[in-house]
Amino acid sequence: MNVFLWILQAILAAAFGLVGVMKSIRPKEKLRPAMPWVEDFTATQVRLIGVVELLGAVGLILPAVTDIAPTLTPLAATGLAITMLGAAATHARRKEPSGIAVNVALLALSVVIAWGRFGLYAF
Numbered sequence: 001m002n003v004f005l006w007i008l009q010a011i012l013a014a015a016f017g018l019v020g021v022m023k024s025i026r027p028k029e030k031l032r033p034a035m036p037w038v039e040d041f042t043a044t045q046v047r048l049i050g051v052v053e054l055l056g057a058v059g060l061i062l063p064a065v066t067d068i069a070p071t072l073t074p075l076a077a078t079g080l081a082i083t084m085l086g087a088a089a090t091h092a093r094r095k096e097p098s099g100i101a102v103n104v105a106l107l108a109l110s111v112v113i114a115w116g117r118f119g120l121y122a123f
Contacts, residue, residue, distance in 0.1 A: 005116045009060045009073070012109050016080060017057035023050025037090055037099065049083075056080040060113065074117035081110035 023031065028043040038046050059076025063069050084107035091099030 001116065002121050005113060005121055008109055008113050009064070009077075012077075012080070012106070012113065013057040013060040015057075015106065016053045016060075020050045020052070020054030020057055023047065024054060025050075037094055037096070040090065040094070052083060053080070056083065064117075071122075074114045074122070077110045077114035077117065081107050081114060084110060 023035075024047055028038050028041075028046050031038050031046065041049070056076045056079050059072050059079070061073075063072040063076075084103045088100050088103035088107070091097075091103060
């Protein structure tokens, strides 16, 4: 189970890391074609969302690998799950079911990691 959680952590960290960097450094106008929801947010808010996702990705891996405050790993997973709840609410308001499906999948992975790392497979 520990190996399975590490694989999930790596997949989730890669997904959030890549998207987080993109939202953090790209102008809002360049994100709009692929992410139409950015119309509802300011450029600063989109950047902040990207930074939160990037920090969550780092939090999934770095504390556990370095063994410095490894309890931050399940907290990062919990934070990403909360972020996905907000994202799903945004997509629901915009009537974008495909966006909700992605958010639910990422939410589920985050919850599994948080459950596993808070529970029997904590560091």
